[in-house]
Amino acid sequence: MNKASYSRYCTSCSHSKFDPYRGVICGLVNDYPDFKEDCDKLSIDRPALEKIYDEKLSGYGFSKHGRTKTVIDSNYSCTVIPFKPVEESLPVKPSANSVQIGKSKIIFLFYLLVPILILLFTLPMFFIAPLEPLIVIIDLFMIIALTVIVYEYKDKSNSLNINAKGILYKKAIVPWHSILGAVLRESRQHNKAELILITASKADIIIDLVGLEGVPFRLEYAIIFHQARARIKAILSK
Incomplete structure (x- = not known):
């Protein structure tokens, strides 16, 4: 103890x-x-x-x-x-x-869905214009957001x-x-x-x-x- x-x-x-x-x-x-x-x-x-x-x-x-x-x-x-x-x-x-x-799976999936949809929308733009600063910043931010969301859900x-x-x-x-x-x-x-x-x-x-x-x-x-x-x-x- x-x-x-x-x-x-x-x-x-x-x-x-x-x-x-x-x-x-x-x-x-x-x-x-x-x-x-x-x-x-x-x-x-x-x-x-x-x-x-x-x-x-x-x-x-x-x-x-x-x-x-x-x-x-x-x-x-x-x-x-x-x-x-x-x-x-x-x-x-x-x-x-x-x-x-524990933490709600429905809320977790909802929070997870938002950055995934943004990534799906911006990733094609990244390949078209790979050096566009705004697209790079948005994608990096969404990847960080996904990591934080998963970490928070796994934290018991x-x-x-x-x-x-x-x-x-x-x-x-x-x-x-x-x-x-x-x-x-x-x-x-x-x-x-x-x-x-x-x-x-x-x-x-x-x-x-x-x-x-x-x-x-x-x-x-x-x-x-x-x-x-x-x-x-x-x-x-x-």
Whole structure:
């Protein structure tokens, strides 16, 4: 596990504390934890976390008794994804039936089509007038644009993998026991869509969903389903 994974794993533990120079550390050893997958000393103070969750929800416009409602203002609509918190860390591996939410193939093909059509239109001109500066510049720009588009599509850093362990984002897992709640925030006016993972740390994890395939509905049901699976596993493991 890297530092980001440790931070996300330990943020809801009552033993964790924040160091201004090192970030989230373990208060038991006053250093970074050294476990590989799961910590047997994890201690979750659920009432304290509930208080943090209520305070953070109010920051997104929700009241304590309106968690499952959608809040709409002039800029954003926010919807709480309803689930009950998992009480402990689960020593499970990401399952084979996890949900992978990646970049939209349709949007990728659309962006790909534009420079290809321009190239098909300008390449014959290049052979007719090979030294025409404008044609050379346009063709080079389109080739660079194609390279960037393919590279961005192949880059999986913004994709999500939702499984029984938690949510894998930017190569670090956010385990279910660290997620106090989740909010979908959308703005059609500004073409924005975000998944906000509410945690016990000062800053929540905000995931940009623009360009990802099958959101928000596929994302919402995937989170509810796999979080429920994790909660059942936690009950059965006792």
